Amino acid sequence: MELRPYQQEAHDAILDKWASGDRRVLLVLPTGTGKTIVFSKVVESCVRAGRRVLILAHRGELLNQAADKIKASTGLMCSVEKAQETSLDSFYRVTVGSVQTLMRESRLKKFAPNHFDTIIIDEAHHAVSDSYQRILDYFPEAQVLGVTATPDRGDMRNLGSVFDSLAYEYSLPKAIKEGYLVPIQAMTIPLQIDLSTVRQQAGDFSAGDVGSALDPYLEGIAEEMAKYCMDRKTVVFLPLIATSQKFCNLLKSKGFAAAEVNGESDDRERILTAFDRGDYNVLCNSMLLTEGWDCPSVDCVVVLRPTKVRSLYSQMVGRGTRLYPGKDHLLLLDFLWHTENHELCHPAHLIASSPEVAEKMTENIAEAEAPVDLEAAEETASQDVVADREAALAEKLKEMKRRKRKLVDPIQFEMSIQAEDLANYVPSFGWEGKPPTMKQLQSLEKFGIFPDDVDSAGKASVLLDRLHARREAGLATPKQIRLLESRGFQHVGTWTMADATKLIGQIAQAGWRVPRDINPATYQPQEGWVRQVVNG
Structure with missing residues (x-):
């Protein structure tokens, strides 16, 4: 099976990370x-x-999927470590194992601590739990790969306690742009749902409380769905089995061909097959279909x-992002949830570059x-946020000018080169959150960056990578940025070094004043102007 370009890049990056000494690495790919x-x-x-x-998962369906996909794509057979089945007497070099089985001390002790050389964790956002940690600790020398669809670095701050580094990340917007997933259109339904009384449980909203809070609104939600979903193939995620069943009946009363599945359904496979076939156009479930189920x-x-858990929200939405003939987008319905907690996930969190x-x-x-198309909405919102940041930066630059600082503030550099990824950087893995090293600080200052405002080794590392890449590409230096932007020129970081040097020469010849025929607010170099930031 030939890998897509990004899949090959991911495969190679994982092996390179292991070879460089990072023993536990993370792969982030959107659902689908x-x-x-x-x-x-990687197994092959x-x-x-x-x-x-060893491939670890917390559900039997995921283990079966992994074994089937490995056989189909590589020809390799897998032994099973689950319940009464064991891999100890098998000559297969790949084992799919249940976390619930292997976490038991009596089961682990049947293996030598060096029995497995590599451990792969499917749905790795679960890896922070004690059950996974017990297994990883028992095989201390194994190289580990965690795979997750977590969409932002906020979730990865927790995973940073388990994994050494991020081997590869493929973003949802990039997957959509490159045609591997469908665009997402979000619609906010003007129905105010009060969640202010819902308690927190295990880091998220209590499912029981959500079910009770949601109950008075189900009739109204069904009426709203009748406006937008009657001709669509829809999956509805609900907090409780009782809520799911009640809502399914409401949808039927509105004219939908609706069905409901849950963990206790005896005819689950029949219903899923019928939904896939088109016998039903709405499928209600109580959080059963978040993982291990595909219906493109x-x-x-x-x-x-x-939910406030990004990985869970991503999994739910991911049930509808796969490509399918005649399908040109996914419609994602959102609601005006009223809650005192502002961490609630919305469609925006799937692709937004920052909380702002x-x-x-x-x-x-x-x-x-x-x-509203999510990518278009993200572009508009980003422009609004950048405008706000630039206004704040202008005030900061006035203060810097009064202090006559010779070096460039990191924020000014990031805004000048239009690098949202630098501006929104958040440390995730252990070393990234540590203070910058003396060597990093000295290197930043040598490049012309004021180092005191760089607060982590990770931020220093990505800044230095970008600076080296810009120097190789012949783009304006931080010192050129500071000098020209202090005189009112805009986004000098997008210019070439040659253009910046030429203009500085003209200013120097004019006695370090901007020539009268040049308007800094509108000036753009005529030749060699670089419009896109080098991403390293």
């Missing part, structure tokens, strides 16, 4: 972009190198299980009266 294919090929590479591999024809997702952008996107989508 083939994470199982990628780790299947490990087996070719004579290694023994789904073109509408309704999340009635509000997500908040602005959510406001803009709520004000719209029709579905």
Whole structure:
């Protein structure tokens, strides 16, 4: 099976990270972009190198999917470590194992601590739990790969306690732009749902409380869905089985061909097959279908299980982002959840580059009266946030000018080169959050960056990577940026070094004054102007 370009890049990056000494690495791929294919090929590479591999998952469906995909894509067979089945007498070099089984001390002790050379954790956002940690600690020398669809670095701050580094990340917007997933259109339903009395439980909203709080609104939600979803294939996520069943009956009364599945359904497979076939156009479930279920024809997702966990929200929405003939977008319905907790996930959090952008996107989508394309909404909100930041930066630059600082403030540099990724950087993994090293600080100052405002080794590292890449590309230096922007020129970081040097020469010849025929606010170099930031 030939890998897509990003899948091959991910495979190679994982092996490179292991080879460089990072023992536990993370792979982030959006739902629907083939994470199982990628780790299947990693498994194949490990087996070719004579290694023994364990694939861990917390649900039987995920284990079966992994074994099937590995066999289909590589030809390798897997032994099973689950309940009464054991891999100890098998000659297969790949084992799919249940976390619930292997976490038991009596089961672990049947293996030598060096039995597995490689451990792969599917749905790695679960890896922070004690059960996974017990298994990883028992095989201390194994190289570990965690795979997750977590969409932002906020979730990865928790995973940073388990993994050494991020091997590769493929973003949802990039997957959409490159045509591997469908665009997402979000619609905010003007129905205010009060969650202010819902308690927190295990880091999220209590499912029981959400179910009770949601109950009075189900009739209204069903009426709203009748306006937008009647001709769509829709999956609805609800907090409780009882709520899911009640809502399914309400939808039927509105004319939907609705069905309901839950963990206790005896005919679950029959219903899922019938939904896939088109016998039903709405499928209600109580959080059963967040992982390990694919139905590419789904073109509408309704999340009635509000959550503050990004990975969970991403999994729910991911049920509808896969490509399918005739499907040109996914409709994602959101609601005006009223809660005192501002960490509630909204469609904006799927692609927003920062909390500020997500908040602005959510406001803009709520004000719209029709579905809004998420990428377009993100672009508009980003421009608004950048404008606010630049206004704040202008005030800061005035203060810097009074202090006559010779070096460039990191924020000024980031805004000048239009680098949102630098401006929104958040340390995730252990070393990234430590203070910058003396060597890093000295290097930043040598480049012309004021180092005192760089607060972590991770931020220093990405800044230095960008600075080296810009120097190789012949782009304006930080000192050129500071000198020219102090005289009113805009985004000098997008210029070439040659253009900046030429203009500085003209200013020097004019006695270090801007020549009268040049307007700094509108000036753009005529030749060699670089419009896109070098990303390293």
